[in-house]
Amino acid sequence: MKAVVLAAGKGTRIRPLSDAVPKPMLPVADRPLAAHAVDAAIDAGADEIVLVVGYEADEVESFFGSERRGVPVSYAVQTEQNGTADAVNAAREHLEGPFAVLNGDNLYDPDAIERLFERRPAVCAVEVDEPSNYGVLSTDDGTVSGIVEKPANPPTNLANAGAYAFPEKAADWLEVPASERGEHEITDVLARVIEEFAVTPVTLDRWMDVGRPWELLEANEWKLGDLDRRIEGDVSDSAHLEGDVVVEPGATVKPGVVIEGPVLIRSGATVGPNAYVRGATLIGEDVSVGNGVEIKNSVLSAGTSVNHLSYVGDSVLGQDVNFGAGTTVANLRHDDGDVKFTVKGERISTGRRKFGVVVGDRVKTGINSSLTPGLKLGTEATTAPGEVVERDR
Numbered sequence: 502m503k504a505v506v507l508a509a510g511k512g513t514r515i516r517p518l519s520d521a522v523p524k525p526m527l528p529v530a531d532r533p534l535a536a537h538a539v540d541a542a543i544d545a546g547a548d549e550i551v552l553v554v555g556y557e558a559d560e561v562e563s564f565f566g567s568e569r570r571g572v573p574v575s576y577a578v579q580t581e582q583n584g585t586a587d588a589v590n591a592a593r594e595h596l597e598g599p600f601a602v603l604n605g606d607n608l609y610d611p612d613a614i615e616r617l618f619e620r621r622p623a624v625c626a627v628e629v630d631e632p633s634n635y636g637v638l639s640t641d642d643g644t645v646s647g648i649v650e651k652p653a654n655p656p657t658n659l660a661n662a663g664a665y666a667f668p669e670k671a672a673d674w675l676e677v678p679a680s681e682r683g684e685h686e687i688t689d690v691l692a693r694v695i696e697e698f699a700v701t702p703v704t705l706d707r708w709m710d711v712g713r714p715w716e717l718l719e720a721n722e723w724k725l726g727d728l729d730r731r732i733e734g735d736v737s738d739s740a741h742l743e744g745d746v747v748v749e750p751g752a753t754v755k756p757g758v759v760i761e762g763p764v765l766i767r768s769g770a771t772v773g774p775n776a777y778v779r780g781a782t783l784i785g786e787d788v789s790v791g792n793g794v795e796i797k798n799s800v801l802s803a804g805t806s807v808n809h810l811s812y813v814g815d816s817v818l819g820q821d822v823n824f825g826a827g828t829t830v831a832n833l834r835h836d837d838g839d840v841k842f843t844v845k846g847e848r849i850s851t852g853r854r855k856f857g858v859v860v861g862d863r864v865k866t867g868i869n870s871s872l873t874p875g876l877k878l879g880t881e882a883t884t885a886p887g888e889v890v891e892r893d894r
């Protein structure tokens with residue numbers, strides 16, 4: 502079965518991280534976010550992957566190329582992001598026979614994708630506490646009888662998890678009218694499939710939709726937690742590595758470093774001397790973490806440097822960031838309340854008591870900058886030496 506993976510979105514809620522890197526290509530443990538969905542589809546037996554691309558398409562194409570793990574990869578271009586049904590429709594000419602659709606920004610429990618493929622027509626569902634925030638599936642005698650978006654009175658607690666195994670006929674039903682929010686939605690295609698076929702709900706044990714920056718952190722917490730200890734880089738005898746720590750070939754851990762997993766140190770990265778890295782942390786390719794630096798529960802994207810006497814906690818740093826000596830991140834409010842963050846101009850709760858900062862590509866902080874919880878620094882922003890930064894820039 503072919504698997505269509507949607508990766509054309511603009512990722513507006515995760516800005517500035519998606520300013521140049523499309524959301525599906527943001528790092529989650531040892532691969533880009535969308536590669537987790539692609540790999541789940543391959544593990545479930547997909548014989549071809551069709552990636553729907555649009556925003557920053559080149560980034561996606563240059564990573565995946567024409568095959569992944571022996572499975573052919575092809576591309577369909579969605580020129581305007583008019584919705585998920587429109588995205589699948591862009592791949593129309595690639596479709597023949599039954600086909601699966603997965604979101605390139607979702608993390609799925611891989612076993613469930615295997616069951617999804619086996620039991621088609623099928624849709625993945627996840628049990629949630631507050632179904633009224635989701636598309637909710639109703640069921641009747643073990644099959645799906647309907648789907649309703651964000652209902653005030655949800656019929657079940659089964660949220661649609663955005664993974665579908667459709668019958669061939671569904672390819673003829675992709676041109677659905679625009680919804681209230683002006684998008685052509687794949688859920689309207691699902692509604693038609695439910696009318697005409699017996700659709701099986703496949704329950705996921707774990708699922709995640711990555712839309713906002715702290716969800717990228719949570720995605721890393723999940724996938725870093727799945728790693729098994731593997732030390733293949735150059736690690737000093739006086740470094741102390743505890744738990745599930747992966748040091749890739751070509752990475753260096755210098756004397757006096759303490760690492761508590763889950764931590765992944767990617768190739769080309771250097772840690773130490775005398776640094777303390779705590780899980781769940783991703784130290785990306787060619788990152789440099791220097792003397793007297795503590796990094797906790799954070800993502801440092803490729804090429805970033807935090808070289809001297811700094812603290813970074815519960816934060817996401819984009820590519821090629823440079824933190825000046827003594828830059829300190831606060832990740833906890835004095836009133837112990839949940840940290841807030843601005844998404845598309847609106848200040849909202851992250852639901853996290855511990856959350857630090859989100860930093861765009863090529864940001865430079867001056868020495869001794871103090872960065873407050875929930876702060877966003879846009880691409881190429883700078884801070885002055887000694888500055889206490891409380892407002893986004």
Ligand code: TTP
Pocket residue numbers: 507508509510511512513514515524553579581582583584585587588604605606607684712
């Ligand atoms: P969304 O998360 O709704 O959109 P987005 O990824 O652009 O993010 P934001 O809302 O922050 O701007 O998209 C769900 C999935 O569908 C995701 O994998 C992107 C994909 N998608 C497309 O491929 N084309 C589209 O037109 C839309 C709306 C989404």
